Structures are given as structure tokens and as C-alpha cells.
Amino acid sequence: xxxxxxxxxxxxxxxxxxxxxxxxxxxxxxxxxxxxxxxxxxxxxxxxxxxxxxxxxxxxxxxxxxxxxxxxxxxxxxxxxxxxxxxxxxxxxxxxxxxxxxxxxxxxxxxxxxxxxxxxxxxxxxxxxxxxxxxxxxxxxxxxxxxxxxxxxxxxxxxxxxxxxxxxxxxxxxxxxxxxxxxxxxxxxxxxxxxxxxxxxxxxxxxxxxxxxxxxxxxxxxxxxxxxxxxxxxxxxxxxxxxxxxxxxxxxxxxxxxxxxxxx
Amino acid sequence: xxxxxxxxxxxxxxxxxxxxxxxxxxxxxxxxxxxxxxxxxxxxxxxxxxxxxxxxxxxxxxxxxxxxxxxxxxxxxxxxxxxxxxxxxxxxxxxxxxxxxxxxxxxxxxxxxxxxxxxxxxxxxxxxxxxxxxxxxxxxxxxxxxxxxxxxxxxxxxxxxxxxxxxxxxxxxxxxxxxxxxxxxxxxxxxxxxxxxxxxxxxxxxxxxxxxxxxxxxxxxxxxxxxxxxxxxxxxxxxxxxxxxxxxxxxxxxxxxxxxxxxxxxxxxxxxxxxxxxxxxxxxxxxxxxxxxxxxxxxxxxxxxxxxxxxxxxxxxxxxxxx
Numbered sequence: 001x002x003x004x005x006x007x008x009x010x011x012x013x014x015x016x017x018x019x020x021x022x023x024x025x026x027x028x029x030x031x032x033x034x035x036x037x038x039x040x041x042x043x044x045x046x047x048x049x050x051x052x053x054x055x056x057x058x059x060x061x062x063x064x065x066x067x068x069x070x071x072x073x074x075x076x077x078x079x080x081x082x083x084x085x086x087x088x089x090x091x092x093x094x095x096x097x098x099x100x101x102x103x104x105x106x107x108x109x110x111x112x113x114x115x116x117x118x119x120x121x122x123x124x125x126x127x128x129x130x131x132x133x134x135x136x137x138x139x140x141x142x143x144x145x146x147x148x149x150x151x152x153x154x155x156x157x158x159x160x161x162x163x164x165x166x167x168x169x170x171x172x173x174x175x176x177x178x179x180x181x182x183x184x185x186x187x188x189x190x191x192x193x194x195x196x197x198x199x200x201x202x203x204x205x206x207x208x209x210x211x212x213x214x215x216x217x218x219x220x221x222x223x224x225x226x227x228x229x230x231x232x233x234x235x236x237x238x239x240x241x242x243x244x245x246x247x248x249x250x251x252x253x254x255x256x257x258x259x260x261x262x263x264x
Numbered sequence: 265x266x267x268x269x270x271x272x273x274x275x276x277x278x279x280x281x282x283x284x285x286x287x288x289x290x291x292x293x294x295x296x297x298x299x300x301x302x303x304x305x306x307x308x309x310x311x312x313x314x315x316x317x318x319x320x321x322x323x324x325x326x327x328x329x330x331x332x333x334x335x336x337x338x339x340x341x342x343x344x345x346x347x348x349x350x351x352x353x354x355x356x357x358x359x360x361x362x363x364x365x366x367x368x369x370x371x372x373x374x375x376x377x378x379x380x381x382x383x384x385x386x387x388x389x390x391x392x393x394x395x396x397x398x399x400x401x402x403x404x405x406x407x408x409x410x411x412x413x414x415x416x417x418x419x420x421x422x423x424x425x426x427x428x429x430x431x432x433x434x435x436x437x438x439x440x441x442x443x444x445x446x447x448x449x450x451x452x453x454x455x456x457x458x459x460x461x462x463x464x465x466x467x468x469x470x471x472x473x474x475x476x477x478x479x480x481x482x483x484x485x486x487x488x489x490x491x492x493x494x495x496x497x498x499x500x501x502x503x504x505x506x507x508x509x510x511x512x513x514x515x516x517x518x519x520x521x522x523x524x525x526x527x528x529x530x531x532x533x534x535x536x537x538x539x540x541x542x543x544x545x546x547x548x549x550x551x552x553x554x555x556x557x558x559x560x561x562x563x564x565x566x567x568x569x570x571x572x573x574x575x576x577x578x579x580x581x582x583x584x585x586x587x
Contacts, residue, residue, distance in 0.1 A: 052392055053320060053348070054466040061582070067533055070324035070348070070466060072523050072582035081466040081585070084347075085400050088393040092412055115389065116380075121422060127377035131391040132369040136413050162418045178416035179427070179436030 005239045006259040007192035009247060010211065011147055012038060013239040014190045015100060018145050023097040024048045026137050031147055032100035033074065034064060034247070034257045041246050050096060051075075052133040054082035066256040088133070091140035094181070099141030101134050103148045105159045108205045108225045110166025110186030110198055112138060112146060113159035121161065131163050138164035139180055143187035150191035155223035167203035174203075194219045195236055199228055209234035265428040268436055273388030274364065275424035276315070278444040280405050286478055291505055295458040298510045299487070302560055305509035306333045309479040313341045313363075314446035317399065317477060320468040321348035322520050323528050327451040327483050328352065329516040329560040335359040336554050345399075345445065346370055347392045347468060351519075351536055357385055358546045359554070366443070368392035373540020389422040390414075394440045396469050401442035402476030408439040448477030451516050452501065453525070453586070455482060456490045459507025462499045464586040465523040474506040483513035485522050513560050515573060524586025527579035529572065 008031065015035035019025055021044040027036045036049050037060050048057045053070045057079030061072075068074045075081065090096065105113035114134055118125035138144050148154055166186045168174040176182050188208075189196040195209040206228040210219050212235045220226060239247070252258045300308075310316070316334070318327060331352045334342075341363040346353040353371035356362045357379050364386035370376055379385040390398070394413055401409040414420040415427065415438055423440075430437040450470050455461035461482050463470045474480045482502070487510070493500060516522075519532035539545040557563045564573065 051466070053468055066530060067323050067528060070321050071521055071528060072465070072580070072586070075466055075523075076582060078466070078585075083466065083470075084393065084396040084468045085472065088396070088413075115419065121418070123383070124381050127370070127380040129370040129372070130367040130389060131419055133392040135391040135417060135419055136393040139413050139415065162416075164419070165416050168416055175416070177436075179412060179430075179438070180415050181412060 004261065005244060006261050007149065008257060008259045009239050009244065011190055011192055012247065012258065013243045014195060014236065015145060015147055016042065016243070018188055018190070019044050019047055019098065019100075022046045024050060024095055026050050026091060026096050026099040026141050028099070028101045028134070028137065029069060029132070031102060031257060033060070033069070034251055035100065037062060037064065037251050038243065038246055041250070042243070048079070050087055052087060053084055054087045056080040056082060056087070062251045063254065064252050064257065066254070088136050088140070091136060094142070096141045097143065099137035099144040101137055101144060101146050103134075103146050104128055105154050105156050106146060106148055106189065107156055107159045107166070108227060109168060109170045109203055110146070110189070110205060111159050111162045111168065112164040112166060113161045115161040115163045117160050119160070135164040138166070138186065140184065142184055144185070145188045145190060146186055147190045150193040150219070150222045152222050152224055155225065157225045167198065170203040193222065195234070196227060197230070202228070204228050206230050207233055209236040211236045212238060265431055267426050267428055269420070269427040271420055271423040271425045273422050273424045274386060275366070275388055275441060275443070277407065277441050278402070280407055283405060283444055290478070293505060295504060297457045298459050298507060299457050299512060300509055302329060302333045302483070302511045302513060303337070305481045305511050306330065306337055309481055309508055310334055310337070310339055310447050312339055314339070315343045315345070315443070317345040317443070317445040317448045317473050318349050318352060319448070319450045319470045319473045322351040324517070324520055325451050325463065325465070325467065325522055326352070326517050326520045327449040328518060328520055329513045329563070330449045330481060330483050330511065331355065332554045332560070332563065335361060335550065345395055345443065347395055351533070354540050355550065359550055364388065366390055366395055368395040373537065375540055375543065375546055388424055389419045390440070391419060394423070394425065396472070398440050398443040399469050399472040399476045401440065402444040403472040406442060408441050411438045411440055414438045443476060445473070445477040446479060448473040448480040450474055450480065450502070451483045451513070451522070453484070453522065454486045454488045455484045455510055456488055456493050456504070457510060458490065458504035459502070459510050460490065460493045460500055460504045461502040461507065463501040470501050474502045479508045480506055481509045481511060482507055483511040483516040485514050485516070485525055487512055515564055515568070516560060518568060521576070521580070524583045525580055526573070526576040529576060
């Protein structure tokens, strides 16, 4: 990666670019929060952010403060303050267009692990916090974006634990058969090097774009499985000067989420 | 209804009629002054082996001082509902208070992860949403509620949920069992001496937690008159008869914030994060902030200090909506 921007900045910008104006978007903790503020300042002023503790349509105050989520700065000027049962019910009702989540591990069908590593659940090699609200988001939102660092240990053939459901075994209508709402599922995977979607038929992860300057091989090397490669793989633009200015000057001057560039 | 799949996680269910009988005999209908010192509230209502639930977040409007008092009184074998208890679940584990955790979000820091890896603590998997839905079921006095979450995941396998064929649509649906905590802990902005309480801002489930719990302890930033409560009843979040104890605990959310009153203490959280992966540092943290002070008042006086309190109040510049 070049010296001009951090991996986190690129992931945040990609994520923000996928957030459409006028949509209702479920925002996860950390990077998705920063991406949502960026999107609102650039192209999506009418996007409605919703949070699992019930804030609807907030216009977060900046600078972004580390740890803040349910507090006054992040919930500033909301349209409504509800609670967890209400907001997850609204997601279950089909009101949430997009969800944005982080993850520890992902497999070719978009199944997500944020619970544990190791072959034996009873004796995990490494235990993580678990679902939080991720299972609800990936189950109920019409589309879900998963944000994950581009590392081989994260893009695995089979996740050690399915915390939140992707397209399961990839078979036709696997989600619907299990009782999961029809027409939902992982939509995009955003990494520090690439962008993926999912094939409509085989439900396999499909490479859609690579960061300008990288080759497809550069990207595939960082994965344990080989994804499908789209007919036309897009060159993903690095963060623009304007995106970086807003991130560094307005949203996260303390660089708690965006991180430091090597040049600093 | 055929059970298509049953999770293997440990959990307990309450007989709804036993619960009703408890509510009939144990929850006082008369308005009595329930204000008591924090130590007394915990001594009276939190027993070894209890199931404890907390609303809403370590960062915002969480009953942090009540958790510290539970640790100070060295309760043991508790089972804890962990959702936004990013810090408290780790403190309770490090202090040896817990037997098990219902996981929405386990907690931050490597120490709690290590306790699970080494089998020192039991966990049952849920999600933030389904654990909160279990509180709603508990609050409604029904044994379970249906959910379209959890399905087709390992989270479900290691939860206590069951998948059944919905008798109305024929489709698979998850049923999550009610939870009726022995003790619910809720921090509120204001309440009267009887427990009529107001929470401002968004939250997880203050009312569901108070309704579902057999005993509810509230800690409050401010005590107001019942006349004030009656003037604006639409502001009441929790009616008094659900509440067993009222603890006057200004700054009771620290190091978290109370919306519109004081901001969270970011420096303290960074200190906690540094301690949360290291046993000696965590032991020192527990000693410094909990065991070496006798009460919340002494914590404020000796471990936080007036200058910090005033600064955190000053930082709470956003007031709108929180009164």
C-alpha cells in the first residue's frame, strides 16, 4: 500500500461509496460509523443511519470520539430515539436497506465468523466477542456490506464458526429454506485491497474490483480460497483528496479509526 | 409444532405461573420510600448464584457503580447477560464473580476471551437482539418469542433457542426462551423515592429489563418529587411497582457518561483497555477502583476527583432531548 493513505482510510472510503442517498442504513461499531459520516457529508445527506440501541437518523457531531456510539455526539439531531427491540423489529419488517458490518473471518459464501477460532467450540484457540448485533444485520437487512482486512487468515475456505449467515452452503435458496427472509444476504465485501460481490447463481464471492496499482494476482494471494473473478474487474480509485480532507480534518483528527499513514 | 433443531447452550426457564405468583406476593403495590445506600441494595437483593442483567451500555447510561458494588461485596457464581457490557463483563470475570455469560457481545479485552478459552467461564451464545428479545418475553410473562434471527448459524447451535416449523406459515422459525433475571440493574436520569423513573435518549431495554427481572435496582443521577413525575407522565420509563431499590448515585455511570449530564471518561477507558489483556494490570485496576474504596462516594472523591467530575460535566454540551 502506498504512503498516501491508510488501509483503514481506503476501506472507509469504499464503504462510504456504497452507501446510497435516501436509504435506511444499519451502522455497526467503528469503521462503519466513520464511513456513514463521510457518505453523509459527500453524496448521501438524506441517508438515514440507524443503530442497534435505537437511534434513527442521527447526524453525528464531529470530531468523532473514540468509543462513542449511544452517547450524545453520535446520536445528535436524530429523528427518533427508540430501543433495541424496536429497531431490530423494524429490520425484521424489511425497513432497513443496507447493513454495514466488520468481521473476523469470512468464507466464499459470505458466512461470517466473529465468535472464535479453532476446530473445537468447547476449546477455542482464540475467543472473540461474538455476534453483538451482526447476526441480526446480516439476517434482516436487504443488503449487507462486510468490511474486513485483506488477510489470508481472514478469507478462509470454511469459517471456524458461523456467527452470522451468508449464503450458507451456496445451494439454491439455502437461506430461504432455513427461514431467513427472502432476498437478503451479503452484497459486497470491502477490503484494504479489493471489492467483492456474490454470484447470483452459485452465490460464490466474486472479485469486482482491485485497488488501482494492484493486480488480480496480488489480491488472490491474500486469500485461502479462490473467488470467482468478474467479467470486468474494476480499478478501484484510492481515496480522493476531498475524502481524505474530510476524514482527517473534520471526522477523525485524532486518527482513532483511520490510523496513521507511514509518512506522518 | 415439530422441533427442527435445538440449541445446546445452557439456560434456565422460569415457570410463568411461578413468576406471576412471585410478582403478586413479592412486588409491593404500596408507594414506599425505596431509597437506600448502594451497599444495602446489593446486600439485600443480589445473591450468590443469581442471574444479573444490565441496561444499557458501558459507555452510556450503564449502572457502573452498582457493578462495582457487586464486585466489592464479592458475589460469586453469577450468570450475566452481556450485551453492551463491554467493560463490566470483563471486570466481573476478572473479579471471580461469574459462573457464566449469555453472550450478545462478550466484552472487550483478551482476559475475558482467555477465561472462555481455558473453560473457566461458561458461555451460551445469543445475539444482542435475541438476548434483548428474551428480556421482552420475560417482560411479557410468556415462555418464548419467535424470531427470524439466529437461523442456520452456529450461534443458534450453541444458544438455547429452538427452531420449529411455524404452525401458521409452515416455515422454520427460531424460538428464544424468556429470561427473568433475578436482578435487573438500570441507571436512570431521574426518579422519585418510590422508583418512578425516567431514562432519556436511546437505549437497549430499560423497561423490559425492569419488567422481566424479579428484583430491580435502579441507580439515579437525580431524585425528583412524585409531583414532578405526575406533571409529565409521558416521560416515565419505569413505574415504581417494578422497582425494589433506589440508589442515589450521581456520576454512577462513570467511566461511561449519562447523556446530557456528563460525558464518558475516555482516559479511564484507555486505562481499562490497557488493563483488560493483562492479569496483574487488571488486578491492580480492580484494587484501585473497587476494592480500595468503600463506596461510590469514595470512588468519586479519591479516584476521580472534583476537577475531573467538573470537566466531564463541562464536556456534556449537548443537552437537547435529555430532559
